Amino acid sequence: MSEILVVEIWRGAEDGHFQSFDVPRLENQTVLDVVTYVQRKLDPGLSYRFSCRVGMCGSCAMTVNGTPRWTCRTHVSRVAEDGQLQIAPLRNLPVIKDLTVDMxxxxxxxxxxxxxxxxxxxxxxxxxxxxxxxxxxxxxxxxxxxxxxxxxxxxxxxxxxxxxxxxxxxxxxxxxxxxxxxxxxxxxxxxxxxxxxxxxxxxxxxxxxxxxxxxxxxxxxxxxxxxxxxxxxxxxxx
Amino acid sequence: MSEVTQTRLWLAQRISAMVLAVAVAIHLTGIIIAIQGGLSAAEIIGRVGGSFTLAAFYGVFVLACAVHAPIGLRTVLAEMTDLKPVSVNGIAGAFAAVILLMGMQAVLGFYGLGGG
Structure with a gap:
């Protein structure tokens, strides 16, 4: 397992771009853990939604490596491709900012x-x-x-x-x-x-x-x- | 167009699909059998021309096509183009008329040619 995960995260609204972050790779790490790490440690301006963290509330869905997923129950080990993750807002809904869409x-x-x-x-x-x-x-x-x-x-x-x-x-x-x-x-x-x-x-x-x-x-x-x-x-x- | 009419169109497309499934199977079986003795205009007219049963069968076939295809085209245009609903419905309606007219012209033409 690589020590560092390279994570590309969508920034801005509809006309935004991907920004790359290096996140320490951990055992049993979920995609939501990764996004939370970026916001808490690397860029407090990152916008995203979550609540329960246990797959009940339905608020943390994002597009992970091109596929819509609930991020709190998606382990990085299951979706990372060559130590890389690309995280974008959900498709078919207007993007407010970063990973937050207008529901x-x-x-x-x-x-x-x-x-x-x-x-x-x-x-x-x-x-x-x-x-x-x-x-x-x-x-x-x-x-x-x-x-x-x-x-x-x-x-x-x-x-x-x-x-x-x-x-x-x-x-x-x-x-x-x-x-x-x-x-x-x-x-x-x-x-x-x-x-x-x-x-x-x-x-x-x-x-x-x-x-x-x-x-x-x-x-x-x-x-x-x-x-x-x-x-x-x-x-x-x- | 009201939602009830939209739903009726969808239902008409499903029912016409059932008719087409049977009609296409009969048509394909028929042409496979028919070409066994060779394929010429005279032979086709000899078999098909003047037959009320075949004219009725192909009449139903054309009718089912004229219902089924334009409704599908309407859906495709609505999903894949920026055309307004009135334009989409107009194009689909015109397509139905073309299929119906050309199809019926062919069916009646063969019937009118008579046998042999």
């Missing part, structure tokens, strides 16, 4: 796709009883662990080509709610995810599921939405 589009699309749970019961009602083996619940469970890191959004070529496309995370969230027996939005949510900017724009390239750090399959969720949207369209319920 508003991403979160706005979650809302636009009907990502908010709409309860059909009051606080005083009994709990809904849903067997864990219920097929719809299983579909919901398959996508429920999304941490909103936007790695899938950065990996999606359709988002690049069509910036108005809702994207994998928003559609995955919608699919979990379509299958949630407690949710009351029903066909209205399908209307929100139909159309040229919705699930039907997906080309099933599967970049989202290839890169999802939680090993979810937004592609499968989008395929489910396509089936539901098709049935709703045929029944005239959109």
């Amino acid at each position: 508003r589009n991403f979160f706005d699309k979650l809302a636009k796709a009907g990502g908010a749970f709409q309860s059909t019961k009051a606080r005083t009602d009994n709990f809904a009883q849903i067997p864990p083996a219920d097929p719809r619940r299983k579909q919901a469970d398959a996508g429920i662990e999304c941490i909103g890191c936007a790695v899938c959004y950065a990996a999606c070529d359709v988002v690049t080509w069509k910036p108005t496309y809702l994207g994998p995370a928003a559609l995955n969230r919608a699919w979990t709610l379509v299958n949630d027996a407690r949710d009351g939005m029903g066909d209205k949510r399908l209307s929100l995810v139909a159309g040229d900017d919705g699930c039907i724009a997906c080309h099933s390239q599967q970049g989202c599921q290839e890169h999802c750090p939680k090993n979810l399959s937004p592609t499968a969720a989008i395929a489910g939405l396509k089936r539901s949207v098709a049935v709703a369209a045929l029944k005239g319920k959109l």
Whole structure:
């Protein structure tokens, strides 16, 4: 193992450049550790986001050697090529500064796709009883662990080509709610995810599921939405 | 264009793809069998000309093409060019008309030539 890691980090906004730093190589070092070292020891002006450091909050995603990843759970040993790392902001989102991107589009699309749970019961009602083996619940469970890191959004070529496309995370969230027996939005949510900017724009390239750090399959969720949207369209319920 | 119409177009493209899958298989099988005895204009007209069944089959084929291809072209133009939606829809619509007119002209032409 080399003693020094050569790290290129994006500096500036959209029209920025890469700046090189030498970072001491350590055992069990994550990419987030590297970025943190640069900010704490070499250049306090470096901007980046992180919070939990344990793969729960979804705030530290960056492009590492060309691939979108959660940096807190990505070991340098797994991604460094010849002792070199190139760290850039996430693709498909406007760069604010250095490694920090503007996430508003991403979160706005979650809302636009009907990502908010709409309860059909009051606080005083009994709990809904849903067997864990219920097929719809299983579909919901398959996508429920999304941490909103936007790695899938950065990996999606359709988002690049069509910036108005809702994207994998928003559609995955919608699919979990379509299958949630407690949710009351029903066909209205399908209307929100139909159309040229919705699930039907997906080309099933599967970049989202290839890169999802939680090993979810937004592609499968989008395929489910396509089936539901098709049935709703045929029944005239959109 | 409303989202319902957009979704219906997508659905039409999927359904026309199913029709095309069957039609292309029949067409390919047909031409492989047909060329066994040689390939000349007279032979083709002899087999195809005046056949209502074949004219109906190729009519459906052309119709499915005229639905399927322009919707795909519309998606490609929307994703890969900076054209406005109205231009994209106009080009796709014109492409559909061209396929339909040229295809139907060929089908009706062969039907009109009659057998042998």
